[in-house]
Amino acid sequence: MLVAKRNAVQARASAARSMAVSSRVALASWDDSRLTASSLVQSAPKLQQTANVPRRKPVTMMGNKATTGPFAPLVVVVRGAMGEKPFNQFRGKAIALHSQIIKDFCAIWGVDQKQVQGVIRLAKKNGEKLGFLA
Incomplete structure (x- = not known):
């Protein structure tokens, strides 16, 4: 024992x-x-490098990655019908027009520029939630 x-x-x-x-x-x-x-x-593990492989730049994705929201299916159908490039141009013009309307409305009410930018960011978040940026 x-x-x-x-x-x-x-x-x-x-x-x-x-x-x-x-x-x-x-x-x-x-x-x-x-x-x-x-x-x-x-002690760090060695990465295997392959010869003569071209390096690619990482792709930056614009817009919303999630395709949720009540308007997301409509956005996907319209993008397919119009084509990617014309759709992005149209969406860019619509976003610019909406931002200008927000700025004009805030100018009428005397809202300072910092708060205007906050309202525009809020509009973008709401657009993502609704599926407009799908």
Whole structure:
């Protein structure tokens, strides 16, 4: 029984040492001399690079990525009927006209420019929720 207790104590001590070592590595600070940048770089996995593969720029998506809202199906059908480029031109003109109407309305009531921009942002969020920017 004494041997079993000793083995159990040694096992707990070994587990505690390994835990302490792993926590020191995980919590090491930038200026810790035991953990250098070169050791981190060496342990990082290497990415496989293929030769002669052209690099592409990431595509930036405009508009709403979600196609939800009550008007989203209508927007999708009209875009398909008009074509992508004419539809985007039409939508750009409609958004510009709506923004100008908001600006004129706010000018009549004497709203300052910062609040006008907030109202325009709110109109864009509402358009996304309704599906106009699908």
